[in-house]
Amino acid sequence: MLFLLILFLGGPAVLTSGRVWPLYGTPRKTVTLSSYGGHVFQEEGVWNYSTMLLREDMDVLILGARETIFALDLNNITNKKAMVKWEVIPDTQEICSLKGKTKETECQNYIRILHKMSDGRMYVCGTNAFNPTCDYMSYTHGNLSLESKHLEGKGKCPFDPFQRSTSEFVDGELYSATTLNFLGSEPVMMRSLNDSIRTEFSRSWLSEPSFIGMKHVAEGQKNPEGDDDKIYLFFSEAGLEYDSYKKMDVSRVARVCKGDLGGQRTLQKKWTSFLKARLDCPVSQTKLPFLIQDVFLYCPGDWSTCVFYGVFTPQTDMLQYSAVCTYRIQDIRDVFSKSKFKAMDSSSSRWVTYNGDVPEPRPGACINNNARQKKFFKSLDLPDKTLQFVKDKLLMDQAVEPSSKEPLLVKKGAAFTSIVVASTTALDGSIHQVMFIGTASGSVLKAVNYDEETVITEEVQLFAHSVPVKILRLSTTMGQLYAGSDVAAVQMPLSSCDHYTSCMDCVLARDPFCGWDLISNSCVAINSIQPDTHSEVVQSLRDGKASRCPAVESSTTIKFFYPGNMVSLLCEPGSNLAQVQWHVNGHPVENSNVYQIQHNTLLILKASDSDTGHYNCTSVETIKGVDYMTQSATYELRLGDFMTDPSVQPLVQEHQNTLLALKVLVIILTLMLLALVAWNFYKGYFAIPKCFNSDEESQQKTSGCQKPLQTGGRNSAASKACSSNSNNNHNRLSGNQHNGDQVF
The missing domain is CATH 2.60.40.10 (Immunoglobulins)
Structure with a gap:
């Protein structure tokens, strides 16, 4: 790796700039999802919530997971409206297991493709235990249902559930980039369903790629050149144009024309418009190219205003930086239409700049007005010379550079995984693009650029720190962000102004969604403010001036x-x-x-x-x-x-309260004891002695009899009886003692 750093120090792979990145990577606030007003959805026993389709026409989020598809309420995803199971049949799972794959994980059906069709149905594909299969699905009357068509999914959906792939559904055709075989050794970008067409199985076309994203740009609309729509593919692959003893990956952007039908003889059923170029995102003091991880297409107007936002991470664990770069659609078009080509030098087996003649029409170009004037009305009409050229020389010599010549954001820490961009209008009428960036630590960063300064207003923790964000989807209609991971799906609003508790905190956040209302003394959403009250709201995005805020009280x-x-x-x-x-x-x-x-x-x-x-x-x-x-x-x-x-x-008071409680307890126990004794006397369980009046009475206790105080009459008789009982008792006692001597 050190050799690579030295080798590319002065070459095209050196991605350096003089910019020093200070605290741009530090979020101003770190908050939890619950404090931001978010929701979490997860179903017991279900994993891998990584495929999403927004059906705003039905007010549902279609969420694809492992062997399960959900329809969730867009307003609150904890409200599950419907679900359908799509499980692998035992025979298919057994075959997968016999081929060496793990039955409990790999030999399951992971939903990887969800697209809306023109008739309202959905096109859905799953890995199906390394036997990719597709089907049609409907959501009607509150129910999700699969049609069980069991359509062939090879080339559309990956075999391996953990392999990167991408797809786009355009005008009834599915464009996909994945692998075409079980081993994953045949990467392909193809169009299927109607007019099937694909890339060549050649390392010069695709060399160990990792497919990231695919976007449709309607460049044919209101185009003065009469050009065609394009499908743009973003991926990383081994950079064959570089000499090294070890593989080095680079980021790429490729594109094909929507109307491409392949060649008549050369490149039959193959793309005639497949061109690719290096995609640079230069980060200070790094030598190896950063690799793209996700891409978002933002178009504020027609296609000519479109901008691609990409998140990049290093290809070595030695660095802990991630970056965001932006690319204008016109800059990408210029590279494909004006750059020189690269060609393989047979003598040195190296890719070098091609300086020879380029045939007409230009190889890889779509059918436009210029081609039609020369009687080329479709790709089948293109001459073999043009087709053979693009088959062998499809790599552009010039790289696509970021629109600002440097990253929009660089941050140290957890790797970036995904990105979406929302547009909002500030108090002064200016329009700002707010980036929501998913990370490998389970959080989403909210960032915005002001005059070449990017600030991260907040970091919202969506999942546990060890659970990466796998997918982000944005609903501008609902004003909500949806995210998926291996363990759950979450929903959060694009802004939560009320968690700013002071004027200073609200204004210094520089959040274009929020401003401080001096009348209500609260942080409010800008889009909820009436125009006649704008003067009473404080917002300063570019400068962060909070001079209108009252002084902070101590x-x-x-x-x-x-x-x-x-x-x-x-x-x-x-x-x-x-x-x-x-x-x-x-x-x-x-x-x-x-x-x-x-x-x-x-x-x-x-x-x-x-x-x-x-x-x-x-x-x-x-x-x-x-x-x-x-x-x-x-x-x-x-x-x-x-x-x-x-x-x-407080400690003294607590001690006094404890003593008082003990006193009350003693009194209660004493009263309970007295009540118990009185009850036993009342029931006669305790006898009350009657011989306690004098010494004489006390002496008679042993006989169990009370001596009468007077003689004669009844008392005299009682006295005799008493004496008789006393003698009898004495005799019985003597007898017992004698018997006792005989026994022992």
């Missing part, structure tokens, strides 16, 4: 401390771009053996009496060289007193 917190203890004073920055500044009694605080600032928190290591006073924390954000205070907090540090310290008083 809140004071009284904090007590005890000598010898460490004191911690918290401070929250207003944004990821803000810097925290600490002052004590009006003097700036610096790290020392007394003070330490860690993660914006001020630590007083061993507080003493001299550390009492006022500590002020301010969050300062710098925009265009101007400092703005976004938050402020003041602490009044006092020497602690046990009775007055607010931090101690």
